[in-house]
Amino acid sequence: MLSAARMSRASRDDSMENLSSLSFEEAPLIRTEIPGPKSRELMEKQNAFETGSRTYTRQFRIAVRRGRGSTIEDMDGNVFIDWFAGVCVMNLGHSHPVVQKAMVRQLEEITHINEMPTESRISFLETLNSTLPQGLKNSARTMFTVTGGDACEAAVSLARHVTGNRTIVAFGGAYHGVAGDIVRATANYHYRQYAGIALQDVYHLPYPYSYRFPVKVREEEMSSFIVSHLEHLLRDPYAGPGPVAGVLVEPVQGEGGYVVPPSDFLPMLREVTEKYHVPLILDEVQSGVGRTGRIWASEHTGVSPDIMCISKSIGGGIPVSAIVYREDYDRNLPGGFHLGTYRGNPVALAAGNAILGYLRNSDVLERVNVLGRKLKSRFEEIARRYDEVGEVRGIGFMVATEMVSDRKSREPGTAIASKLKEQMFSRGVLMHTCGHYSNVMRFMAPLTIEERLIDKGADIYAEALDSVTKDTKH
Ligand SMILES: Cc1ncc(COP(=O)(O)O)c(C=O)c1O
Secondary structure, X not given: OOXXXXXXXXXXXXOOOOHHHOOOOXXXXXXXOOOOHHHHHHHHHHHHHOOOOOOHHHHOOOOEEEEEEOEEEEOOOOEEEEOOHHHHOOOOOEOOHHHHHHHHHHHOOOOOOOOOOOHHHHHHHHHHHHHOOOOOOOOEEEEEXXXXXXXXXXXXXXXXXXXXXOEEEEEOOXXXXXXXXXXXXXXXXHHHOOOOOOHHHEEEEOOOOHHHOOOOOOHHHHHHXXXXXXHHHHHOOOOOOOOEEEEEEOOOEOOOOOEOOXXXXXXXXXXXXXXXXXXXXXXXXXXXXXOOOOOXXXXXXXXXXXXXXXXXXXXXXXXXXXXEEEHHHHOOOOOOOOOOOOOOOHHHHHHHHHHHHHHHHOOHHHHHHHHHHHHHHHHHHHHOOOOOEEEEEEEOOEEEEXXXXXXXXXXXXXXXXXXXXXXXXXXXXXXXEEOOOOOEEEEOOOOOOOHHHHHHXXXXXXXXXXXXXXXXXX
């Protein structure tokens, strides 16, 4: 158990609320068949109007009534433990009073006002600045965008503008979004000059994913293997990619499988990109806002990027994203360089200011480190009993178990992960997958989740895994 002393600082501060009471007490509670009758009714109506290409509704088949803390109640009164957090968006949980109050206060003033300053915008910028990596703190500019993908696009456009080059080096397993390229249909060349990333403009290097690295390299040599290859690309005009505009990387890979790189990877990338004057772009869209136990995942290695992409939890559920970049990159940047109607929604920024402030002034990050390590140990202990768990890995509240058909072959256990997700859902826990083969179970609960809901969820994971692996053997 976390000691009372550890939890107390949050409640001592007047602006903080006691974390222990946010979630529904009774979670998980399954009262009806799933989906229940009211859920079914709304789902049928949804099917009649909305696209059939939805993804999440195929997995979590409920209509939602409300969320509290790390729990969700469906329309039939079933209560689920939320290990999903809207894909790392609700980092302080659902209906967090500190965030809600900030949002309501802003809603009562104004909801949308393009880029004109509001108090919430300026407070957010000041608070964000106070959290930045050393190389950006007090010497950065922020450009607001709307989604994570939008921020990554803006980052790439900026890197191209700064260097005059086109090619971006990215990594296998990367996920930076799926939006974009519509700029090519916009007629004004001014907007197209740096934007839009064609496939031939991207060169992928392998990410240091030791469990599935494409060549045999010792783990301690993996970073230097990759970064030497990068240096070759930057130095040798015959290497292939041409002049490089930027290196785009997730400090911890999200959709790619919750892959934590060796601790020397980012520092080595930093050294080489600096040597060749190539902007280093860190995509903190998923790993940021406390998810790894620090506000920004880059803090674990002390690396400051030239450009940083942030989104998801900074809006408390309202879409907002941004790039934060070296202030010298702002020189000669024309007005409307990366423009749009929505650039920093005031309600989202009021939430973001409250969230970043809460992370800085409470013990949440310490909890994430303690409870994340505890859950990882529990997963490791469970894994020892099953040949189908290939690897347990993670940092903070990015904890994952990679499913395989058996440890020897390491064949991806996609069907096992899918059944496990289904079994956990039917027992009242929302747990989602990721990974190259959708075979990685990932824990991404709100950072404020109560310890009992981690323990209970882990018990359910163990029961479900037992049932799924027995089924596959028969
Ligand atoms: C690391 C990373 N970058 C970018 C994105 C894209 O964000 P969005 O879905 O808001 O476009 C995601 C989404 O999961 C992500 O995890």
